[in-house]
Amino acid sequence: MNPGARKKEILSVLVRDGSVQVIDLARLLDVSKVTIRSDLDELETKGLLVRTHGGAVTAEASGSSRFISQTINEFTVQKMAIAKLASTFIKSGQSIIIDNGSTTLHIAQFIADLPITVTTSSLLVMQELMHAEKVDLLMAGGILRRPSMGLMGNFSKEFYRQIHADWCFLGAAGYSAKHGVYCTNLIEADTKQTMIQSASKVCLLVDSSKMEHLSLAKVCDWPAIHYLITDAISDEIRTIIESHGVKILVVDES
Structure with a gap:
């Protein structure tokens, strides 16, 4: 053979x-x-x-992987509103990390005129910002994971270990008040953990379909997250997550 x-x-x-x-x-x-x-x-x-x-x-549960070409067209209004609010955190001169994902991707269009440094593993974020002259764009290398069109693995981790960012804008496949933040792939989760460690503040961007949804790979517990931006969240779940020190912002979609 x-x-x-x-x-x-x-x-x-x-x-x-x-x-x-x-x-x-x-x-x-x-x-x-x-x-x-x-x-x-x-x-x-x-x-x-x-x-x-x-x-x-x-590395991931059978059937759990969905391509970003599908997810980017789901909950589009909510994702745009979430990303727009997240972009207001970013100030001129700052350095930020933008994670792979169909929600975090939308941040790029709101920051193209800011003099900032953006580090990303997302090929789609790169495409969005590659002609933004005010943005210093750094690409973390690695193995291409086609469902998310993002790079991951040891090359990415080593890259993120060498930088410091003011913000990490994190995506996720799901989250749980009790168990924390999840994605579908163990190696991608490992890469996300290094992103988190490289940033002063971490902002999780998730639409309400991710609420109380568990996937294969755990990314982090709630103490690692500073902000959560979403479009809707139950009072009970909000109370539990906020008890860990997370500030939760719910967007107005109108």
Whole structure:
């Protein structure tokens, strides 16, 4: 079996079982454990799995991934209002991080005339700001994750570790009053955590469809978030989140 076919079979087993062990794959594919470890390492760099001691687990839940080309056309009015309010936090001369996502993307159109520094992993944010002459635009490299059209992984993490930002504008697949903030991919969650650590303040941008929605990968607990901007939130959930020191702003869509 050639290397390409072998990696395809590894991913097939991973999708079926949710996890794999080096010793089992070596026996199944009739190759050495060293070869399997090398295959798993390569697949991890592509964001397709997460290595564990003795094996690997799936990077995201089956069927959880949705492409930004779909989500960008959902709750558009709400997302625009959320992004517009978030953009009012940004002052001339500041440095900001804009996360991947269909809500955070909208910030770009409101800041194109500001003399600021923008760091992002989002190819869509890059496209929006690449001709904005007043904006110093920095791109964090990494492995392209096509559902979000964003870059992630160790290259991105190392880049974010070298910078400091006044703000990080964070996206998410869901959040829970009890459990915190979530996305669909473990490697992307790891990258988001480094973004958070590189910023003085973190603002989470989520429309109300994300409320009390859990995904595979936990990004952070509420103490890591300073502001949450949304279009609607229940009183009970608001009270719990605010008890962690998060300031919640609800946009007026009119």
